[in-house]
Amino acid sequence: MNKQGFLKKGYVAVILVLMYVPILIVIIYSFNTSRLSSAWSGFSLRWYGELFRDRALFNALRNSLVLSLSSSSLAAIIGTLGAVGTERTADARSLRARTGKILEYLSLLPIMIPEIILGMVLLVFFSLLALPLGMFTLIIAHTCFCIPYVYMVVKARLAGLDKSYVEAAKDLGAGDWRAFYDITLPLILPAIVSGMLIAFAMSFDDVIVSVFVTGPDTNTLPIRIFSQIKTGVTPKTNALCTLLFAATVILCLASAALGKSRSNNRGI
Amino acid sequence: MSRTGSLRRSFLPRLSPALPLYLFTLVFVLGPLVYMLALSFMHREGAWGVAAEFTLRNYQRIGIPEFAGTFVQSILLSLISTVMVIILGYPFGYFMARLDKRWRSRVMLLLIIPFWTSSLMRLYGWIIMFRANGPLDILLMGLHITREPMRLLYSYPAVVTGMIYALLPFMIYPVYASAEKLDRELVEAARDLGASPIRAFLTVSLPLTMPGLFSGVVLTFVPSMGLFFIADILGGNKVVLVGNLIHEQLMKAHDWPFAAALSVVLMVMTSIFIYLYRRLSRTLGGSGELEGLV
Numbered sequence: 001m002n003k004q005g006f007l008k009k010g011y012v013a014v015i016l017v018l019m020y021v022p023i024l025i026v027i028i029y030s031f032n033t034s035r036l037s038s039a040w041s042g043f044s045l046r047w048y049g050e051l052f053r054d055r056a057l058f059n060a061l062r063n064s065l066v067l068s069l070s071s072s073s074l075a076a077i078i079g080t081l082g083a084v085g086t087e088r089t090a091d092a093r094s095l096r097a098r099t100g101k102i103l104e105y106l107s108l109l110p111i112m113i114p115e116i117i118l119g120m121v122l123l124v125f126f127s128l129l130a131l132p133l134g135m136f137t138l139i140i141a142h143t144c145f146c147i148p149y150v151y152m153v154v155k156a157r158l159a160g161l162d163k164s165y166v167e168a169a170k171d172l173g174a175g176d177w178r179a180f181y182d183i184t185l186p187l188i189l190p191a192i193v194s195g196m197l198i199a200f201a202m203s204f205d206d207v208i209v210s211v212f213v214t215g216p217d218t219n220t221l222p223i224r225i226f227s228q229i230k231t232g233v234t235p236k237t238n239a240l241c242t243l244l245f246a247a248t249v250i251l252c253l254a255s256a257a258l259g260k261s262r263s264n265n266r267g268i
Numbered sequence: 269m270s271r272t273g274s275l276r277r278s279f280l281p282r283l284s285p286a287l288p289l290y291l292f293t294l295v296f297v298l299g300p301l302v303y304m305l306a307l308s309f310m311h312r313e314g315a316w317g318v319a320a321e322f323t324l325r326n327y328q329r330i331g332i333p334e335f336a337g338t339f340v341q342s343i344l345l346s347l348i349s350t351v352m353v354i355i356l357g358y359p360f361g362y363f364m365a366r367l368d369k370r371w372r373s374r375v376m377l378l379l380i381i382p383f384w385t386s387s388l389m390r391l392y393g394w395i396i397m398f399r400a401n402g403p404l405d406i407l408l409m410g411l412h413i414t415r416e417p418m419r420l421l422y423s424y425p426a427v428v429t430g431m432i433y434a435l436l437p438f439m440i441y442p443v444y445a446s447a448e449k450l451d452r453e454l455v456e457a458a459r460d461l462g463a464s465p466i467r468a469f470l471t472v473s474l475p476l477t478m479p480g481l482f483s484g485v486v487l488t489f490v491p492s493m494g495l496f497f498i499a500d501i502l503g504g505n506k507v508v509l510v511g512n513l514i515h516e517q518l519m520k521a522h523d524w525p526f527a528a529a530l531s532v533v534l535m536v537m538t539s540i541f542i543y544l545y546r547r548l549s550r551t552l553g554g555s556g557e558l559e560g561l562v
Contacts, residue, residue, distance in 0.1 A: 012367070078292055
């Protein structure tokens with residue numbers, strides 16, 4: 001048993017190490033003096049300096065933040081309302097409930113189909129409507145695939161909720177809206193936040209959908225990194241990635257610490 | 269829900285809170301999908317235009333060897349990646365579920381960090397690694413395993429590595445989710461009744477974690493067909509997938525109807541795959557829903 005346990009832990013450890021190897025490589029090479037990033041020629045911080053002088057990059061970062069914040073917030077509102085609304089008709093067999101089921105399935109499609117299809121259909125649709133491509137189309141497209149994450153997390157939380165709280169509130173004379181605001185909303189708030197966080201991360205990292213629906217003047221960070229990788233990289237990209245990684249680690253540690261302090265809430 | 273309340277109100281049309289979701293779905297999901305389907309039966313006119321006359325030409329074009337071959341190559345690459353992801357990811361999820369609680373949450377955190385790290389950064393690490401005379405070559409030549417640079421960048425193995433790497437978490441999470449729910453006493457009962465560890469695994473653990481495994485297969489196979497940027501970055505232009513083809517037809521050739529037809533075929537293939545998953549999952553007693561997605 002002990003030897004077996006050791007093997008299992010060893011396997012988990014090896015895979016974890018392999019997952020971090022490419023990340024570590026990028027971090028190490030971000031401190032490389034040389035412009036040609038395949039050869040190591042000494043430690044330097046010069047690329048970080050150049051990074052901070054790159055205005056286009058900061059524009060891209062700002063665009064990315066605006067995009068991810070707006071689409072995950074929109075998704076939080078639409079997705080939460082959707083989950084609450086469909087929860088009521090969950091067991092009903094009426095025509096309305098069935099239409100609801102079909103619409104529910106359709107609204108989850110954006111993350112069930114390959115991302116490239118979502119990007120493609122939205123591009124042709126926006127051009128049919130003659131909407132100019134840019135931040136607005138990016139926000140709509142990202143909201144499309146952000147909604148399902150919020151919806152699913154909130155719906156799972158609602159399913160596990162004790163209905164008697166809401167019934168008690170109604171017996172005491174609260175209306176639908178009041179019962180939702182005072183009882184349901186506080187109880188599902190952790191789920192909304194965690195769904196929104198996942199949506200934010202997905203949106204912040206998205207390349208595929210963005211490539212299709214972005215305009216010529218609206219760069220996001222991933223699009224910029226993508227085109228830099230394709231057209232020949234400066235070590236500035238490594239420095240940028242390293243800073244992004246540091247931010248990710250800090251956020252993950254913070255959310256883990258938060259999770260620990262209210263340990264009865266599940267979910268990533 | 270109080271019955272009398274809803275009866276009293278049923279004279280007035282009650283607006284469901286789900287209305288924004290339904291509207292958004294109708295306009296920005298169903299609308300575009302229907303338009304894509306219509307577009308796939310039209311044909312191209314001039315350099316950018318589209319003529320609204322019914323034609324099957326786009327679908328016939330997919331049949332010619334050049335494009336059909338791309339589909340075959342895509343499916344093959346997705347299959348290879350998915351099988352590799354099962355081989356590497358299933359044991360990980362399974363073992364992880366059996367660690368003690370403290371280690372489990374540590375491993376979970378260590379998994380979440382790369383998952384939340386920019387996927388481009390992680391791919392970019394592989395580019396540096398695979399470059400001629402890059403870290404991998406230095407390591408292998410230093411250990412005298414190879415004599416000269418391997419020229420792995422822009423090759424098929426590089427693309428497969430990138431796919432496996434990008435998709436692995438999508439297998440680990442669902443397997444872990446279902447392995448965590450697995451009742452250990454059932455496995456112990458099998459062992460007490462004389463089953464060998466391998467037999468106990470094959471007859472008890474494996475069938476009970478099947479829902480997670482299937483869910484992982486859907487979550488890796490479906491997106492793998494559209495990950496054009498991995499083939500782009502790590503494969504140069506040597507590996508062309510359906511995703512690359514659609515991207516190229518849309519952005520470079522500007523043949524939107526043909527791109528739409530390609531997408532319809534891809535969409536039908538994925539839908540069949542998801543349908544089969546639901547059927548299989550239900551016959552095995554599952555819910556048909558994807559497990560461990562969030």
